[in-house]
Amino acid sequence: DAKTTQPNSMESNEEEPVHLPCNHSTISGTDYIHWYRQLPSQGPEYVIHGLTSNVNNRMASLAIAEDRKSSTLILHRATLRDAAVYYCILRSNNNDMRFGAGTRLTVKP
Amino acid sequence: GAVVSQHPSRVICKSGTSVKIECRSLDFQATTMFWYRQFPKQSLMLMATSNEGSKATYEQGVEKDKFLINHASLTLSTLTVTSAHPEDSSFYICSARVNGIFGYFGPGTRLTVL
Numbered sequence: 382d383a384k385t386t387q388p389n390s391m392e393s394n395e396e397e398p399v400h401l402p403c404n405h406s407t408i409s410g411t412d413y414i415h416w417y418r419q420l421p422s423q424g425p426e427y428v429i430h431g432l433t434s435n436v437n438n439r440m441a442s443l444a445i446a447e448d449r450k451s452s453t454l455i456l457h458r459a460t461l462r463d464a465a466v467y468y469c470i471l472r473s474n475n476n477d478m479r480f481g482a483g484t485r486l487t488v489k490p
Numbered sequence: 491g492a493v494v495s496q497h498p499s500r501v502i503c504k505s506g507t508s509v510k511i512e513c514r515s516l517d518f519q520a521t522t523m524f525w526y527r528q529f530p531k532q533s534l535m536l537m538a539t540s541n542e543g544s545k546a547t548y549e550q551g552v553e554k555d556k557f558l559i560n561h562a563s564l565t566l567s568t569l570t571v572t573s574a575h576p577e578d579s580s581f582y583i584c585s586a587r588v589n590g591i592f593g594y595f596g597p598g599t600r601l602t603v604l
């Protein structure tokens with residue numbers, strides 16, 4: 382299965398943009414890139430997903446490299462409620478999703 | 491968005507007993523549900539894939555006789571931890587696939603085995 386690599390942790394100041402990187406150099410042509418986030422003792426929450434083109438929704442933006450070997454989740458204005466573990470996941474053809482270690486985002490007031 | 495519920499949210503049991511965890515899709519039909527396990531400060535680990543009306547597919551290293559999965563309807567999958575031991579204490583999370591695109595996750599069930 383294609384794997385993802387993310388920094389263990391990142392810090393951000395409140396109301397500033399946050400760029401969370403993800404490397405997936407072994408991605409296959411049919412893998413979708415998904416981002417989820419998880420608060421303590423809760424199930425993962427869907428953030429955004431994409432295949433080739435950049436995507437925007439009310440929560441975040443997803444920038445996908447032209448070669449698809451990396452992507453960046455962009456939170457335009459971080460709030461304290463955005464503090465969570467963010468997972469970058471590749472969804473394979475059989476549709477299961479396998480989680481990596483994720484990035485723990487800390488937002489400072 | 492689609493909602494997935496789990497019951498119970500928290501359970502404490504004695505070693506040697508069995509515990510059943512339910513995962514329900516509340517406003518959609520899920521032909522496929524996934525079960526994950528998460529130990530403290532670790533990521534989610536996929537345990538098994540459950541398809542409605544057929545046997546579950548277990549990941550390598552997951553004992554199918556210990557973690558019984560039943561997906562008898564399009565809105566309900568159950569995970570039964572049989573003869574639970576303290577090392578089975580974990581956070582169990584289910585996920586349901588919708589329209590074959592992406593999964594919605596339940597809120598999780600915290601199992602503590604004494």
